[in-house]
Every structure is written in structure tokens, then in C-alpha cells.
Amino acid sequence: MKKAIIGKKVGMTQIFTETGAVIPVTVIECGPCAVVQKKTADKEGYDAIQLGFQELAERKATKPIKGHFKKAQITCKKHLKEFRLEDISGYNVGDTVTADIFAEGDAVDVTGITKGHGYSGVIKRWGHHRLEMSHGTGPVHREVGSIGANSSPSRIFKNKKMAGQYGNEQVTALNLKVVKIAADKNIIAVKGAVPGPKGGIVFIRDSVKA
Numbered sequence: 246m247k248k249a250i251i252g253k254k255v256g257m258t259q260i261f262t263e264t265g266a267v268i269p270v271t272v273i274e275c276g277p278c279a280v281v282q283k284k285t286a287d288k289e290g291y292d293a294i295q296l297g298f299q300e301l302a303e304r305k306a307t308k309p310i311k312g313h314f315k316k317a318q319i320t321c322k323k324h325l326k327e328f329r330l331e332d333i334s335g336y337n338v339g340d341t342v343t344a345d346i347f348a349e350g351d352a353v354d355v356t357g358i359t360k361g362h363g364y365s366g367v368i369k370r371w372g373h374h375r376l377e378m379s380h381g382t383g384p385v386h387r388e389v390g391s392i393g394a395n396s397s398p399s400r401i402f403k404n405k406k407m408a409g410q411y412g413n414e415q416v417t418a419l420n421l422k423v424v425k426i427a428a429d430k431n432i433i434a435v436k437g438a439v440p441g442p443k444g445g446i447v448f449i450r451d452s453v454k455a
Contacts, residue, residue, distance in 0.1 A: 248346045249328035249450035250275045251298035252433075254357065256443050260424055260434060270424050270434040273355075273447060275344035277431060279319050280336050284327075293329040294336050297322025298446070324446055345428040352420050352452035357441035361413030370411040416440040420452045 252275040260268045282295035301321040303311065314321045317338050330336075347353065367373040367389045375386045389408065393401055418439050425434040439447055 246329060246450050246453065247331050249296070249330065249448065250342055250344070250346060251278050251296050251324055251326050252276065252344075252447050252449055253299075254439060254441050254443060254445045254447055255432070257438065258434075268424055268436055269438075270436055271355075271439045273433050273435060273439070273449065275347075275431050275433050275449060276342055278342040279317075279322060280338055280340040280342065281314065281317050281319055281322065281325065282327075283333060283336060283338055285333070291329060292331070292333045293327050294333055295325060295327045296342060297325050299323040326448055328448075328450060343428065344426060344431045344433050347423050347426060347433060347449075347451075349423055349426055351423045353423060353435065353449050354417055354419050354452050355421055355435060355439040355447050355449050356415060356417040357439055357445055357447040359412045359414055359416050359440045360442050362411040364409065365411035366408045367406060370408065371406045373406070 252273040255272040255274055257269065257271050260270050262268065276298065278296040278298045280294050281297045284291065284293040284295070286292050297314075297319065299322060301323040303321050306314075306321045310321060319339060336342075362369065366387055368375060368387050373389070376382050376388070376390065378386060392405060392407065393399075418437065421439070422436040423433055424436050426432070433449075435449075441447060
């Protein structure tokens with residue numbers, strides 16, 4: 246990983262090419278992010294930078310958070326994220342990282358928290374089909390059905406697809422193409438969908454597959 250930034254998912258739209266092709270894109274507001282901390286292999290054992298995104302009122306920050314930003318001489322930020330980079334020599338505490346670190350055509354990985362759907366059944370969570378609607382099935386058309394084996398092994402195997410918490414988990418969309426950049430507005434458009442709802446925080450880094 247050589248470059249990274251924190252962003253906010255704005256939503257999805259379409260971009261039309263000169264040939265008339267339609268490209269579905271996700272619009273992401275990237276930065277500006279402040280370099281809050283710089284970690285080196287000599288001191289911490291690895292190279293990384295910590296970025297801060299979106300202003301946070303000082304009255305809403307705890308004393309440790311205030312001290313952390315005061316040491317960096319930066320105003321308090323709402324979101325912090327550490328990125329391990331191959332080369333951090335070009336970054337210093339207090340620097341600002343903006344969307345123009347990426348270019349059109351770059352491949353990026355986008356990490357976010359998916360939409361939470363709460364406790365969901367097997368049809369919604371795993372795409373199971375319902376039971377027959379014929380007579381005799383009873384009021385159990387959306388239930389999971391048989392989940393156990395016989396007297397041997399007399400237990401339910403692990404990782405059985407059952408009802409439970411659906412969504413609200415960290416997911417990374419890999420190798421997405423940067424279609425367009427509006428550096429003056431700190432906006433980038435990425436081909437395809439990225440995890441999370443509108444307004445959700447996402448972490449963008451150059452793709453490991455690039």
C-alpha cells in the first residue's frame with residue numbers, strides 16, 4: 246500500500262462515456278484528511294501514518310483525544326484511521342491529504358461497514374427458499390427446516406446457515422477503478438458499489454492487486 250485516505254460515501258450515480266456507455270459509480274467525498282501521527286520502524290516497529298477526517302467540536306472530545314491532537318497541533322477530528330504504507334518519507338505531522346493523491350484509472354480497495362439488517366431469518370440472510378404453500382405445511386413457511394442430523398453425531402455442525410445478525414460488518418470491495426476525480430471538491434467516483442449506507446465512512450487505499 247502506497248497511498249490511502251478516509252472518505253464519506255455520498256451515493257451512487259451514472260457516468261456516460263463519449264461512446265454512450267453507462268458506467269455505474271459510487272461518489273465518495275475524500276478528505277481533506279490531516280496527518281495526525283507518524284509511526285516509524287525505528288520507534289514503533291513499522292511504518293504508518295494516522296489520518297484524521299471531519300472536524301470535531303472540542304467540547305465533544307475527551308481529554309485524551311484533546312491531548313492527542315494538541316500534541317500534533319491539529320484541531321480535533323471525528324474519525325481516525327491508521328494506514329501502513331510502504332514509504333512514509335513524504336508525509337509529516339500536520340500535512341493535508343486530499344483526493345488528488347489518486348488519479349483516474351487507479352485501482353483502489355474500499356473498506357466500509359455494511360448496512361445493518363438486525364436479526365434476520367434464513368430467507369433474507371442466506372437466500373433460502375420458503376417451504377411449500379400446500380396444505381399440511383403449517384405456519385412455518387419461512388422457517389429454516391431441519392437443522393440436525395440423526396443420533397450420530399447428535400449435534401448441529403458449526404457454520405450452519407441459520408437466522409442471526411445480518412449486515413453491520415466490515416467488508417472490503419477489491420480492485421475498483423477510479424473513473425473520475427473532482428479535486429476542487431475532494432470528490433472521486435469509483436466504478437461499482439462500495440459497502441455502507443449514504444453518509445457512511447469508508448477507507449480507500451491503492452489496490453494490492455494493482
